[in-house]
Structure formats: structure tokens, C-alpha cells
Amino acid sequence: MTTFFKTLRTVLAVGGIAAAASAALAQGYPARELSGVIQWGAGGATDVVSRAITPHVEEALGKKIVLQNKPGGVGAIATNFVNQQPSDGYTVLYGAENPQLHPVLGISELDYSKFYPVTIIARGVVLVVANKDKPWKSMKDLLAEAQANPGKIKMGSTGSGGLPFSVSSMIGTVAKMPVTAVPFDGDGPGVTALQGGHIDFMIVGAGAAAEHIKAGRLKALAVLGTEARDGVPPITDAVPGIAKYLPWGPFYGVFVKRDVPEDARNKLVAAYKKAGDNAQFKELMAARGNVMMNISGAEAEAFLKKWQSVTAWTYQEVGAAKKSPADLGIPKP
Structure with a gap:
């Protein structure tokens, strides 16, 4: 046997062993606990959703998921961290909508196109809430005082690309809110x-x-929509021009690196799908004003692309975009 054929046989043997080992590894997945990285801090909407669904996922997977909050950079810290981990399916990202805006805002080049959507759990309802001791009874009252006293009213923000930034930018195109x-x-x-x-x-x-x-610790002034919800008036009562951006809202999802082995990825999808269908979890989500989606794969990717398109071009319109969506290959909605 020539040296060439000996070498070829060795390569094929090693390749076969590696393939078998990979198959065995995937078959035994998960063999240990997983790490769940939450983009935002404790007590926030993303954190609440993540911690609510995880026990049901653990039951479906048969393994513990250790959750940790990695806030910062409007979600970029956690997203970059997960992207740097091995592609073995043992690190999952619990995220919100923000990374879809990072490229257009110049925060990061990393968005969800680099990840696989295990699930888009739900989309959220957006509220304008105020300190209970404020005299405002409506969004109109808040706007009237803000316009009468520019810069004196303090709004909580989560940075460029965060929910308050996005909605206040929309409002700012059709009404003064200084x-x-x-x-x-x-x-x-x-x-x-x-x-x-x-x-x-x-x-x-x-x-x-x-x-x-x-x-009674906070009061709701408006819901981001064109219709009242649970007795809260729509924001269009105070800012009718914002209707052109609606419907719009945040979403909550779970992601892994795109090159995670398919078998491991499929097990994660099945586990999160089952967890999302849990009656107790669905009841909790409804009570907190969220609309269940529970979608994955191609359906989730289509949703992500549409959301990015609408929002990125809105930012371009209001002058908040640092990079043109067109230059980033984001099509107009």
C-alpha cells in the first residue's frame, strides 16, 4: 500500500471517529447544566419573562439552567458574551429586541442575524407609567407640563436603542416632549x-x-396603541400622529449561536416550545400584559427581519440612526 493510501485511510478513520463522537455527543445532549445569560438587569421585563419560562424548560430538558444577568450596552454586553462562548448549545441568550437596532445605532455590528432563534416567546405591551404622587391623570397632562417646563421632567431611560429611547423618538417626530x-x-x-x-x-x-x-405604587398614563387596554387609554388620545408607527412593541426571545449542532438546537427548540405551551406560564404572561407568540426557526427569523426593517427605518426618519439602514442591507418596510 502506498503512503498516499495509508494516509487517506488514516484521515478517513479519524474523520469517522470524530463524526461518531459528534453524533454521540449530540445524542447525549444535554449532558450537564446550561448557562442562561439575560441581557437586562434583575426585575426588568426581560428578566421576569426569562425566569418565568426557565423552570418549565428545565423540566423538559431534564437539566438545570443557571441564569445570570449581564446588563449593559443596551443588551450588547450579554449578546457579545454569548457570541464568544463555544458553539455547543450550553450557553443560551435570553434577549429582547435591542440588538436588532445595534448596527443602525453604531453600538455593535452584532444583531440576531448571527444567532438562531430558539424561540420568540412573546411580544410585550408598552406603557407610559408615572410616579404615583405626580398630579398627571393622563399622557396629555404629562406633555402639557413638559412643554411648559422644558427639561425639568425626568424620564427613565435604558440608553440608545432601548424602549424609552425608541418610543420617545417616535413621539418626538409628531409632538414636543422636552x-x-x-x-x-x-x-x-x-x-x-x-x-x-x-x-x-x-x-x-x-x-x-x-x-x-x-x-398602587405606579400609575399608568397610556398604552402604546390605538385602543384602550385594561382601562388604560391609548397613547393616540394625546399623540394622534404616532399612529403611523403602530402597532409596535418589544419582544422576548431565546437565542443560541447559529453554528450550534442541529440536534442540540432541535432539543432546545422542543423544550422551549413545550415550556411556552405550559398553561401556568401562559396565564402569567397574559396577566402581565404580554401576547404569546412561541415561534422559532424560519417563522421567527421572518418576524425579526420585519421588526428590524420597520424600526431601523423609523430611526432613520427621526434622525436617530448613526448608520443608514440601506447601507446595512436592511430593506425598507
Whole structure:
């Protein structure tokens, strides 16, 4: 046998062993606990959704998922961290919508196109909430005081690309809202500051504020929509021009690196799908004002691309984009 054929046989043997080992590894997945990285801080809407669904996923997978909050950079810190981990399916990203805007805002080149959507769990309802001691009874009252006293009203913010930034930018194109943004690492810390009177109002996902509103610790001035919800008037009552951007809202999803082995990825999809169908979880999500989606794969990717297109071009329109969506290959909606 020539040296060439000996070498070829060796290569094929090694390749066969590697393929068998890979198949065995995938077959035994998950063999240990997983790490779940949450983009935002404790107590925020993303954190609440992540911690609510995880026990049901653990039951389906048969393994523990250790959750950790990695806030910062409007979600970029956690997203970059997960992207740097091995592509073995043992690190999952619990994220919100923000990374879809990072390229157009010049925050990061990394968006969800570099990840596989295990699930888009739900989309959130957006509320404008105020400190309970403020005299405002409606969004109209807030706007009237902001216009009469420019810069004196303090709005909780989560940075460029965050929910308050996005919605206030939309409002700013059709009405004057001269407020001062105060940054926080997520809506959880912002809502805490709001209750303490350190800021005056905040635009948040309903999940982060629902219990505080029920308990009377915060008051809801408006819902981001064209119709009232649970007795809260639509924002279009005060800002009718914003209707051109609606419907719009945040979303919550779970992602892994795109090159995670297919078998491991499929097991994650099945586990999160089952968890999303859990009656107890669905009841909790509805109580917090979220609309269940529970989609993955191609359906989720189509949703992500449409959301990015609408929002990125809105930012371009209001002058908030640092990079043109066209230059980034993001089509107009």
C-alpha cells in the first residue's frame, strides 16, 4: 500500500471517529447544566419573562439552567458574551429586541442575524407609567407640563436603542416632549427609581410595571396603541400622529449561536416550545400584559427581519440612526 493510501485511510478513520463522537455527543445532549445569560438587569421585563419560562424548560430538558444577568450596552454586553462562548448549545441568550437596532445605532455590528432563534416567546405591551404622587391623570397632562417646563421632567431611560429611547423618538417626530433622560441598566432599576421619586415617568414593558400598578405604587398614563387596554387609554388620545408607527412593541426571545449542532438546537427548540405551551406560564404572561407568540426557526427569523426593517427605518426618519439602514442591507418596510 502506498503512503498516499495509508494516509487517506488514516484521515478517513479519524474523520469517522470524530463524526461518531459528534453524533454521540449530540445524542447525549444535554449532558450537564446550561448557562442562561439575560441581557437586562434583575426585575426588568426581560428578566421576569426569562425566569418565568426557565423552570418549565428545565423540566423538559431534564437539566438545570443557571441564569445570570449581564446588563449593559443596551443588551450588547450579554449578546457579545454569548457570541464568544463555544458553539455547543450550553450557553443560551435570553434577549429582547435591542440588538436588532445595534448596527443602525453604531453600538455593535452584532444583531440576531448571527444567532438562531430558539424561540420568540412573546411580544410585550408598552406603557407610559408615572410616579404615583405626580398630579398627571393622563399622557396629555404629562406633555402639557413638559412643554411648559422644558427639561425639568425626568424620564427613565435604558440608553440608545432601548424602549424609552425608541418610543420617545417616535413621539418626538409628531409632538414636543422636552424631557431629561436619566439612564439605567434596564427597566427594573428604572422602575425602582420611579417608585422612589428619583425620576418622574418611564416608558416600559407592561411586564415590568403590572404588579406595581395593581398595588398602587405606579400609575399608568397610556398604552402604546390605538385602543384602550385594561382601562388604560391609548397613547393616540394625546399623540394622534404616532399612529403611523403602530402597532409596535418589544419582544422576548431565546437565542443560541447559529453554528450550534442541529440536534442540540432541535432539543432546545422542543423544550422551549413545550415550556411556552405550559398553561401556568401562559396565564402569567397574559396577566402581565404580554401576547404569546412561541415561534422559532424560519417563522421567527421572518418576524425579526420585519421588526428590524420597520424600526431601523423609523430611526432613520427621526434622525436617530448613526448608520443608514440601506447601507446595512436592511430593506425598507
